[in-house]
Amino acid sequence: MADIETRELRYFVAVARELNFGRAAHALGISQPPLSRAIKQLELRLGVQLFERDRRGVVLTKAGLVLLRESGSTLDAIAAAVRRTQRAGRPQRPFILATKAGASHALLQGLLSAVSATADLPPLEVMLCEVGEQAILLRDGRADVALMHRPVDDLSGLKTQDLMVEGQVVIVPAGHPLALREQLTLGEIQDVSDLPLARWPRLDGTYPPGPGPEVRTQSQIAQLVALGKTLLVIPASSRAWQWPDHVAVPVTDALEITTVIAWPASSLAPELAGVIRVATELNHSPNVGAA
Numbered sequence: 001m002a003d004i005e006t007r008e009l010r011y012f013v014a015v016a017r018e019l020n021f022g023r024a025a026h027a028l029g030i031s032q033p034p035l036s037r038a039i040k041q042l043e044l045r046l047g048v049q050l051f052e053r054d055r056r057g058v059v060l061t062k063a064g065l066v067l068l069r070e071s072g073s074t075l076d077a078i079a080a081a082v083r084r085t086q087r088a089g090r091p092q093r094p095f096i097l098a099t100k101a102g103a104s105h106a107l108l109q110g111l112l113s114a115v116s117a118t119a120d121l122p123p124l125e126v127m128l129c130e131v132g133e134q135a136i137l138l139r140d141g142r143a144d145v146a147l148m149h150r151p152v153d154d155l156s157g158l159k160t161q162d163l164m165v166e167g168q169v170v171i172v173p174a175g176h177p178l179a180l181r182e183q184l185t186l187g188e189i190q191d192v193s194d195l196p197l198a199r200w201p202r203l204d205g206t207y208p209p210g211p212g213p214e215v216r217t218q219s220q221i222a223q224l225v226a227l228g229k230t231l232l233v234i235p236a237s238s239r240a241w242q243w244p245d246h247v248a249v250p251v252t253d254a255l256e257i258t259t260v261i262a263w264p265a266s267s268l269a270p271e272l273a274g275v276i277r278v279a280t281e282l283n284h285s286p287n288v289g290a291a
Helices: 006-018 021-028 032-046 062-088 105-116 134-139 186-190 218-226 236-241 272-282
Strands: 051-054 057-060 095-100 124-129 145-150 158-166 168-173 232-235 246-251 257-264
Touching: 006 021, 006 032, 006 062, 021 032, 057 062, 062 134, 095 105, 095 134, 105 124, 105 236, 105 272, 124 134, 134 145, 134 257, 145 158, 145 272, 158 236, 158 272, 168 218, 168 236, 218 246, 232 236, 236 246, 257 272
Parallel strands: 095 124, 095 145
Antiparallel strands: 051 057, 145 257, 158 257, 168 232, 168 246
């Protein structure tokens, strides 16, 4: 079996993403000749051609496509191992929890308080992120656990414990006629001519079709709703970031959302079991999930 160095994989991924040796070399902070030699050496070692090169540019071969797909998870795993090892060697290190900004606010508050009150657990440090980033932070080792949502978040390769199930609300501009309704259905908000649904990226990074604006951040969507440009459907407990210019209306037939605490399947952190236990016990608290 051919031995591959981490450096070679990084070089390969850079070229595969840029499809240009010059730009890849610049991104890596090296000159082009050693990069070209490294890729050629990698191809010789693997016994396959990774790139088709001609005057028009660089194209991945079938073998190259496979290596690109596999390299991402491999490099993430190596980075995660390094980060977890470094954190494990630091005394009194905090336990990192990733969560979308504004999501599951009451549950997060309760978890922080409960962990702080438990003598044998380390401090819980919150890493706020945008939609879809928790899985990345867990897989590359920057976070130990995360609050995530089924079925909308990518939970592949992660272990989870259910914490809370809730309905969803639609956030609309305060001055819009829909804001006067006590409840709405998905059919009633699907094709509002002056207020198209915002479009979030799918798990693969592409956007679903539609007339609504493409958004990636909470701040983007909050501004667009306040300006009367769009609406969105979110879990009821995510209303913590709601502006005075917004109104939340329950959507009676929207999918129920399950908030889970998630962690890497390979995690061996000794504090993990205690944090999961405390989070699970919160599930029985009558105040969890209060808006």
